[in-house]
Amino acid sequence: MLYFGLVKAVEAARSLKNQKEPGSAASLNHSGRLLRRCRALCSDRPEVEVEAELVLDDSDGAAWLHKHCPEHGLERAMVARSGWYLEGLDDYYYRLNPGPSRPDPRRLSGHVLYLTTMRCNFRCPVCFLELDREKELTESIEAPSLDQIRELVGRFRGWRAEIFPLGAEPTMRPELPEIIALIRRSGNYPVLVSNGERLRDARFFRCLVDAGLSKLVLSIDALADPQVEQQFRGRQVERSKFQVLELARKFGLPVQLERCMARGINDDDLNAHLRLARGFPMVHNLVYRSYLDVGSCSSSFSREHQLLPDEIVEALGRANPELAMRDFYVFQKLLYALCRITGMPRCHRTQALFVPRDAAPPLAEVLDFETLEPILERFAEDTPAKPRRAAASLLAWLGRRLVHRPDLLYVFGLQGLRRFSYPERHYPNSYLSVCVSSLYDAATYHATGVWRCHSVWHHGGKPEDFEPFCKVILDSSRFKRRLLHYQQSAGRS
Numbered sequence: 001m002l003y004f005g006l007v008k009a010v011e012a013a014r015s016l017k018n019q020k021e022p023g024s025a026a027s028l029n030h031s032g033r034l035l036r037r038c039r040a041l042c043s044d045r046p047e048v049e050v051e052a053e054l055v056l057d058d059s060d061g062a063a064w065l066h067k068h069c070p071e072h073g074l075e076r077a078m079v080a081r082s083g084w085y086l087e088g089l090d091d092y093y094y095r096l097n098p099g100p101s102r103p104d105p106r107r108l109s110g111h112v113l114y115l116t117t118m119r120c121n122f123r124c125p126v127c128f129l130e131l132d133r134e135k136e137l138t139e140s141i142e143a144p145s146l147d148q149i150r151e152l153v154g155r156f157r158g159w160r161a162e163i164f165p166l167g168a169e170p171t172m173r174p175e176l177p178e179i180i181a182l183i184r185r186s187g188n189y190p191v192l193v194s195n196g197e198r199l200r201d202a203r204f205f206r207c208l209v210d211a212g213l214s215k216l217v218l219s220i221d222a223l224a225d226p227q228v229e230q231q232f233r234g235r236q237v238e239r240s241k242f243q244v245l246e247l248a249r250k251f252g253l254p255v256q257l258e259r260c261m262a263r264g265i266n267d268d269d270l271n272a273h274l275r276l277a278r279g280f281p282m283v284h285n286l287v288y289r290s291y292l293d294v295g296s297c298s299s300s301f302s303r304e305h306q307l308l309p310d311e312i313v314e315a316l317g318r319a320n321p322e323l324a325m326r327d328f329y330v331f332q333k334l335l336y337a338l339c340r341i342t343g344m345p346r347c348h349r350t351q352a353l354f355v356p357r358d359a360a361p362p363l364a365e366v367l368d369f370e371t372l373e374p375i376l377e378r379f380a381e382d383t384p385a386k387p388r389r390a391a392a393s394l395l396a397w398l399g400r401r402l403v404h405r406p407d408l409l410y411v412f413g414l415q416g417l418r419r420f421s422y423p424e425r426h427y428p429n430s431y432l433s434v435c436v437s438s439l440y441d442a443a444t445y446h447a448t449g450v451w452r453c454h455s456v457w458h459h460g461g462k463p464e465d466f467e468p469f470c471k472v473i474l475d476s477s478r479f480k481r482r483l484l485h486y487q488q489s490a491g492r493s
């Protein structure tokens with residue numbers, strides 16, 4: 001039954017998601033409205049940038065990238081099934097932030113350092129690193145030494161940013177406590193993305209917390225569904241992840257809980273994770289993330305399993321009135337407005353909303369989203385001519401709304417609080433952050449959009465030498481070859 005449903009869903013998606021006219025440079029003859037011109041990537045050769053247009057198709061209401069590859073002809077890739085959602089947000093964002101931009105590295109919220117180890121105790125079918133593929137290449141990538149990491153971390157001294165010492169699985173690196181301590185001592189916040197297996201050892205976990213770990217990112221893709229666990233992780237992991245969550249609660253460590261989703265496999269029962277997150281006060285963020293197809297991820301998944309961000313937002317709204325798509329829409333506009341005021345970049349593919357954990361009123365009520373939307377419109381109209389006055393007026397309105405709900409202030413001030421060295425473990429948590437996140441793949445990559453990313457990859461050069469994370473991992477083999485190159489080059493440390 002599951003298999004039949006999956007085949008149907010995947011076939012439907014395949015017919016819609018990517019269409020090609022080999023060799024044709026002419027239009028695909030679809031009625032549509034041009035939203036913007038941009039640059040995209042050839043899906044077959046992601047290293048090649050091509051001219052493209054973002055188009056809203058009147059016949060299906062979806063937004064598509066029309067890509068013109070000199071070698072492969074014209075290709076259409078769907079970037080949003082609900083075109084109105086993308087059109088409205090895209091338009092709002094670019095009205096506030098016209099022109100190309102390269103973000104100021106100090107204003108980014110997340111910095112990924114190059115790999116601390118290529119070793120992992122799992123072999124997840126959804127892993128973008130594909131550790132067993134091109135074994136020789138994978139094994140030839142050496143982990144940087146502690147001295148090299150010390151030097152690299154030193155370049156971010158005092159930034160008060162979240163720094164991710166990424167792995168494969170970082171807990172496989174024996175010096176992880178030292179790496180965490182180094183990041184913390186540099187005046188930044190170490191965030192660990194882990195499969196959790198080694199964290200079941202309470203002494204080891206405690207040691208990382210004592211070294212200064214500020215947050216753990218943990219994925220639980222399925223609840224009470226061993227078949228899905230097997231498909232995603234190649235083993236049963238739910239029980240051990242719950243052990244880790246309990247330990248995080250005991251140690252008072254904030255957790256970002258993630259659910260990786262794939263079309264037709266686990267894109268139902270979305271409320272289960274919300275219930276789980278609400279029950280664990282240390283879960284500060286719940287992220288619904290799409291499986292990412294980075295080329296040849298594994299034999300069991302393909303591009304058709306990938307969900308677009310608006311598809312996840314819509315599914316959440318259908319499952320739960322607290323996560324209505326319209327509320328996501330208004331709240332993203334507010335976030336874009338605040339990012340314009342603070343100068344912080346924000347990825348278009350990440351959508352966020354805050355839901356009350358228990359008795360607190362919903363955000364749409366506190367901020368009265370119906371009144372807020374015209375205020376945000378006025379902010380966008382006034383900003384080009386009088387940015388300060390527009391900002392003051394929006395902030396004053398927000399202040400009046402939030403004065404009776406100081407517990408909500410942190411929703412808007414996470415970055416600010418961090419910059420005052422206020423640890424996340426002490427943030428009030430009467431509201432839970434729910435995010436929808438999906439990195440760009442080669443089909444949906446959009447050169448302008450990707451540079452609005454708030455989280456980037458540093459390969460060991462100067463702190464200014466970063467690239468959007470999505471851009472770096474578009475193709476796992478290329479990513480590994482680049483890693484090898486960075487590590488062999490003189491600029492490695």
Ligand code: SF4
Nearest residue numbers: 120122124127168195
């Ligand atoms: S635990 Fe992480 S690094 Fe290891 S195989 Fe799974 S996804 Fe890849």
Ligand SMILES: [Zn+2]
Nearest residue numbers: 042069071072
């Ligand atoms: Zn091409």
